[in-house]
Amino acid sequence: MSDIAVVDYGAGNTRSVRAALAHLGATSVVTSDPSLIKGSTQVVLPGVGSARSAMEHLHATGAAKAIRERFDDGGPILGICLGMQLALDTSEEDGGVEGLGLLSGSVYRMSEGRVPRLGWAQVDPWGETYYFAHSYAAQSNDSVATSDGVTVAIERGSFLGVQFHPEKSAAAGLAFLEQCLSRA
């Protein structure tokens, strides 16, 4: 079995995530197979796509249930961008979508500054600069980091979600992914 299951939800740029993981010497497989999602050492829920079609895909394949069970068992899960947002209860995207509800909170459309929020920005209190590309953002009591006042990382139990794209954040992003892989 591969070290890492990158969850396939029908859209999403899984290739870049896999390339970054390969760079770190980790083998990964793109899958929506519930047994792989439950059994892999690590699970990555990648970004890019629309919330509604992502959730429909996750439910249709049984991946949603497998992610929930993995979370309840304490298996590590990394959510990236949309993959972070899907872990919350609800999203305003696509006229309102129910998420996985692993963490409590919601996703709202940003209105301050230029939207989409595109580019490199510092994440506090971590102090590193990563690449962002998003129009929606999380609101959650499980916020652990912000950027320009926006929640950009949420964590509860074995789930860590980040709004930025570590796979697109050059050396800083690879270092972040390397740290994530070492989470047991």
Next chain:
Amino acid sequence: MPLARLIPCLDVAHGRVVKGVNFVGLRDVGDPVELAKHYSDGGADELVFLDIAATPDDVATMTSVVAQVADVLEIPFTVGGGVRSTEDAIRIIESGADRVSLNSAALADPGLITAIASRYGSQAVVVAIDAGDGVVHTHGGRVATATKTIPWAVEAAARGAGEILLTSIAHDGRREGFDLALTAAVRDAVAIPVIASGGAGSAAHVAAALRIADAALVASIVHENPSGLPGLRDEIEALGIQLRPMKERS
């Protein structure tokens, strides 16, 4: 607000980088993969690949280039030039590009912007506008249309574009600075980010553009001296524009 971005643009034809790249230190200057990695290591914040030949066959070629680039590049990149349909956009994005750039195809069918944005999000759709004398041009800037620049930028944003790549035809290639007035007018008319393009000849030009726009596209200024990118970044920062900090891999 995110940091200002410096975006080298590579012109590609039939899967090879063409024109303007000075070749010192590169084994194969026509190889988009090697150049992309080189600019990424040198501190590019993003890259744009523009397919300037863009025959229907080239979409397949470009798809293969995109996949190879995605495997080595850990910064975002945009692909433009040959994207004429939602299917083209799907192939390019599924191969690993972060965003597609639409130009004349969006003018011909503005619904294309919405179709791609609703599938991948607005951040995945750039609308490129070649502007001159107040109107949008096609065919690499050679043919004027009746569409006015500012209203088209506003419409593109309303239809779901996530960024405007604004090129001033009169300034492009002259290296005498960007069209700051045009850039400011478009920036003020839309609420999405704007990339200024056309006219970069010095760090001062780029810094001036970055005081107005969210990002600046650069071509010959970096292609003539590909190892000069870190120095150019330093010069821009010395002029008061903060770019992303470079982190060495440990």
